[in-house]
Amino acid sequence: MHWADVVAQEIAETCDQPLIATGISPTGIIHVGSLREAITGESVRSAVEALGKDVRLIYLIDSFDPLRKRYDFLPEEFEKYVGMPISRIPCPCGKHDNYAHHFVQPFLDAVDSLGVDCEIIWTHELYEQGRFAECIDKTFEKRQEIIQILHEVTGKEAKEDYAPYNPLCSKCGRFTQPQFDTYDYPYVWYECGCGHCGQADIRKGEGKLTWRLEWPAKWTIFGTSAEPFGKDHAAAGGSYDSGKRIVSEIFGGKAPYPIPYEFVQLKGVGQMHKSLGCSVTGLDAINMTPPEVLNYLFLRVQPSRAIDYDSGLGTLDMADEYDRMEVKFFEKEWTESEENSVRAYEIAQHNHVPEEMPLQIPYRHLVNVVQMAPTFEDVIQVLSRTEDMSKASPADLERLERRVSCVRYWLNGFAPDMVKFSVLPAIPLDMEITMNEKAFFQALVRRMNDCVWDATTINTVFSDISKTSPLGSKGAYKAMYKIFIGKPAGPRLGPFLASMDQKFVVNRLIQASQ
Numbered sequence: 001m002h003w004a005d006v007v008a009q010e011i012a013e014t015c016d017q018p019l020i021a022t023g024i025s026p027t028g029i030i031h032v033g034s035l036r037e038a039i040t041g042e043s044v045r046s047a048v049e050a051l052g053k054d055v056r057l058i059y060l061i062d063s064f065d066p067l068r069k070r071y072d073f074l075p076e077e078f079e080k081y082v083g084m085p086i087s088r089i090p091c092p093c094g095k096h097d098n099y100a101h102h103f104v105q106p107f108l109d110a111v112d113s114l115g116v117d118c119e120i121i122w123t124h125e126l127y128e129q130g131r132f133a134e135c136i137d138k139t140f141e142k143r144q145e146i147i148q149i150l151h152e153v154t155g156k157e158a159k160e161d162y163a164p165y166n167p168l169c170s171k172c173g174r175f176t177q178p179q180f181d182t183y184d185y186p187y188v189w190y191e192c193g194c195g196h197c198g199q200a201d202i203r204k205g206e207g208k209l210t211w212r213l214e215w216p217a218k219w220t221i222f223g224t225s226a227e228p229f230g231k232d233h234a235a236a237g238g239s240y241d242s243g244k245r246i247v248s249e250i251f252g253g254k255a256p257y258p259i260p261y262e263f264v265q266l267k268g269v270g271q272m273h274k275s276l277g278c279s280v281t282g283l284d285a286i287n288m289t290p291p292e293v294l295n296y297l298f299l300r301v302q303p304s305r306a307i308d309y310d311s312g313l314g315t316l317d318m319a320d321e322y323d324r325m326e327v328k329f330f331e332k333e334w335t336e337s338e339e340n341s342v343r344a345y346e347i348a349q350h351n352h353v354p355e356e357m358p359l360q361i362p363y364r365h366l367v368n369v370v371q372m373a374p375t376f377e378d379v380i381q382v383l384s385r386t387e388d389m390s391k392a393s394p395a396d397l398e399r400l401e402r403r404v405s406c407v408r409y410w411l412n413g414f415a416p417d418m419v420k421f422s423v424l425p426a427i428p429l430d431m432e433i434t435m436n437e438k439a440f441f442q443a444l445v446r447r448m449n450d451c452v453w454d455a456t457t458i459n460t461v462f463s464d465i466s467k468t469s470p471l472g473s474k475g476a477y478k479a480m481y482k483i484f485i486g487k488p489a490g491p492r493l494g495p496f497l498a499s500m501d502q503k504f505v506v507n508r509l510i511q512a513s514q
Contacts, residue, residue: 033264
């Protein structure tokens with residue numbers, strides 16, 4: 001049984017109206033690994049829904065977190081905002097409501113394209129609406145108990161000045177320490193390091209809980225049934241361990257079913273985003289990988305297993321694997337070891353699988369076609385030479401267009417040079433062509449001028465002639481790629497030539513043979 005189904009059954013048996021929570025702190029560029037939490041949460045939601053339960057998935061944006069430092073990708077002027085809530089820092093580009101909105105909104109738009117069915121909730125708004133007030137009040141009443149719990153869970157020294165709630169200074173705009181003995185619901189006094197003294201109202205956005213308190217407070221507010229989170233939070237003495245005790249002993253709530261996941265490691269990274277300070281962002285991954293394939297990448301393994309995200313040739317491998325599982329699903333034939341992968345294929349589409357086998361264009365072939373066709377209409381025209389596109393449904397064409405868009409993005413930033421090419425508009429005047437090569441091209445012309453134009457026939461003709469040529473097979477391949485793309489190697493020759501017009505290929509061979 002797939003891990004998402006196991007989790008879904010556990011939740012469905014214990015909750016009437018389950019709520020799955022996920023979240024992110026958009027203090028900077030959102031790494032591709034952040035997708036794992038959103039996709040994991042959605043997979044569980046869809047699996048619970050498939051069991052007939054009324055289930056919700058919420059995506060909490062920790063927009064009230066402070067900016068902890070000025071990252072390299074930020075202008076120097078942002079140094080003055082360090083320590084302030086990211087919801088109250090200006091947008092770096094001036095096009096969004098604030099700093100948090102700037103970094104998270106494009107990611108949320110892209111996550112939506114993955115079909116993640118979630119409700120977006122901004123944490124700073126929860127504070128402003130007073131949703132945390134009851135929990136904050138309890139942290140002041142039971143502060144000594146909280147200090148003891150944290151000491152017992154973490155093994156660290158119990159600090160008497162520990163503040164579970166930090167007021168926001170009304171002068172400098174940074175979080176500061178409260179004066180505990182002044183607390184009288186709903187107000188607490190503070191003296192900020194900037195020299196300002198003031199009073200914070202816990203019913204308003206005038207302060208926030210520290211993370212170890214804020215997380216269980218969220219469980220209490222929403223009645224969270226299950227939540228995926230990084231393995232660091234799941235470590236012994238981590239914030240989940242302390243949260244379990246705080247939610248029950250301080251807030252009177254219940255901890256959610258934990259779904260800890262391993263981190264995503266970058267492998268085979270292509271172009272670096274120097275201006276952004278990272279290699280592959282979540283937005284990159286969504287733009288370069290078909291949504292169903294990206295979902296599959298994260299769902300094919302247990303959350304407890306690390307994932308090597310390869311933005312190079314691994315992107316093609318994953319698309320190929322997804323397509324293989326699709327074929328197995330519709331043919332109803334798979335091995336026991338493939339069962340979870342086939343189920344991951346289903347969940348990757350949120351359990352809404354097409355009624356019929358979709359049109360499949362080999363992804364590697366599509367990489368070649370896209371480099372030969374500047375528009376989607378041109379892609380269809382090229383594919384029509386090797387595929388029966390008349391059978392393509394509107395859904396097939398929609399999926400194909402999305403994949404073409406992903407391939408173009410991948411080629412423009414992350415594809416290795418070895419797969420990139422462009423068909424030469426003409427043979428360069430300075431290209432050296434030997435007599436043996438010319439003789440080889442002349443022999444090809446005689447056979448290819450009126451042969452059946454498909455990859456199999458082209459490969460047969462090429463093989464027959466190269467066997468008797470002084471060039472040999474290796475030299476023959478080099479000669480062909482040289483006159484068509486100006487490189488010594490390229491895509492698989494048969495499908496590549498079959499994708500081009502027969503007259504164009506023959507005319508190029510004639511020109512090269514003269």
